[in-house]
Amino acid sequence: MQSLRKAALAFLASATLFPSSANGQELADQVFAAIDAKNDGLRTINTEIWENPEIGYQEVHAHKVLTDYLEEQGFNVTRSAYNLTTAFRAEFSNGPGRAVSFNSEFDALPGLGHACGHNLIATVGVAAAIGVKEALENGNVKGSVVLLGTPAEEGGGGKVKMLEAGAYDGLDCSLMAHPGNSNYAAWGRTLASWRGNVSWTGVAAHAAAAPWAGQNALDGFVAAYQMAGLFRQQLQPSDRIHHVVTKGWPRRDVVLSQVESILYASGNGTNTTVEISAFQDYWDQNPSFQLASTFYEHQMKYLNPADDPETANFTVSSPEESRRDGGASASSDQGNVSWFLPAIQVGFPVGGTAPVHNAGFRELAGTDFAHESAIQTAKILALTGLEVLQNETYAETMWEEWKAMIEEVSIAV
Incomplete structure (x- = not known):
């Protein structure tokens, strides 16, 4: 500062x-x-x-x-x-x-x-x-x-x-x-934003004849959806979580490791395989x-x-x-x-x-x-x-201010 x-x-x-x-x-x-x-x-x-x-x-x-x-x-x-x-x-x-x-x-x-x-x-x-x-x-x-x-x-x-x-x-x-x-x-x-695709893979089974033989990938998504909802009460007022079923989990404004924990936990709890592929970060x-x-x-x-x-x-x-x-x-x-x-x-x-x-x-x-x-x-x-x-003096102080700001916010992160 x-x-x-x-x-x-x-x-x-x-x-x-x-x-x-x-x-x-x-x-x-x-x-x-x-x-x-x-x-x-x-x-x-x-x-x-x-x-x-x-x-x-x-x-x-x-x-x-x-x-x-x-x-x-x-x-x-x-x-x-x-x-x-x-x-x-x-x-x-x-x-x-x-x-x-x-x-x-x-x-x-x-x-x-x-x-x-x-x-x-x-x-x-x-x-x-x-x-x-x-x-x-x-x-x-x-x-x-x-x-x-x-x-x-x-x-x-x-x-x-x-x-x-x-x-x-x-x-x-x-x-x-x-x-x-x-x-x-x-x-x-x-806001910073993380955008990625998340997929849950289960095991197919006849829903009426042998549902116990299957692993429902939809359960994995539902579990993640609910866990993310519970997680919202711990977020900062400026943080956002959004999810769309057809696109996976498209935008993030929270720490990525916390999101990954939720997603992998949803897979563990439903015995499904979770794959996360990040494709865009907005700082x-x-x-x-x-x-x-x-x-x-x-x-x-x-x-x-x-x-x-x-x-x-x-x-x-x-x-x-x-x-x-x-x-x-x-x-x-x-x-x-x-x-x-x-x-x-x-x-x-x-x-x-x-x-x-x-x-x-x-x-x-x-x-x-x-x-x-x-x-x-x-x-x-x-x-x-x-x-x-x-204005050379102006340009120099602009860069000095910017470098000091980036150093400060980098430490804060």
Whole structure:
């Protein structure tokens, strides 16, 4: 905790937003104008993805729409990057310097379409990259901007595979945004998640003539289901256990050894064989407090929701408020990224109260309000990324804070 506080104090003492307020306003004006100039095309992309939902690793149409557009905008585009058919990397550089990255997700939910608003996440990433590219082209800043197209966030772990393939090597930060049904948030955690398949194997027998000769695999599942239910009373308030009969045991937010004990005990108690095959781990997200603070400061300075009648009903949670609340209720593969380099995943509203992964949220994700909310968020993300590129002291304290945080949470685990 002491090292984390020192890093935070160093940030507050030495990191400035922009070299001067005039330069800051001028750069913000350039970034905002560049994104606004592309808004019609961005709306087309957003709608095209929303109207043509594709599940994880099958986002062929979205991949083409996004990569074609990015290439038209002058980015160096690598399609089917990192041995993933629907992943991509789009990059623009004006020479040596730091590299800021954004993520675009674009997979949909089976049977629900874009009920998690990944069409909006894709739009934010593209728009933010365009904003940073404008500053690089004008020579105001040196370095690179990278947009990573990250498929299959909904359980497929696209970012995990891309991380393992080196997609985030050499980058200085990873910035993205996620839509929600409430207010703006600059700082937010996600839960760790373990996903796997569990099978129980018994011995077949005639259920009426000789049931004593069989070993019922269903009994193994039922025993595990009941034992998990009993185990819930010992869980932390933030922990979750979910299970689906047709899929096995798809998500975990508790210590894996405890889960395995339950599963193997269910097999022992029913004389059935249990096989566990883990296929996906989502780590908890540890957002950079410094990046979140910069995002919040820029939003309040340049695009405060209270200044616009369309968004006046929405509040902006400061990083201090969000960290104090400490709540987390979902999982994301951006969590894995946050253990590798400084990262944030900010939140923005879609204009309604329907929860994510709900048909009502799908409809909200396709509205003009949701699109404009995404565009405004992209502008502030772009300014946050530019801070990393142009301010060496800021970048150094960002990394110091992140290293101290990762060391602290690693010890806690």
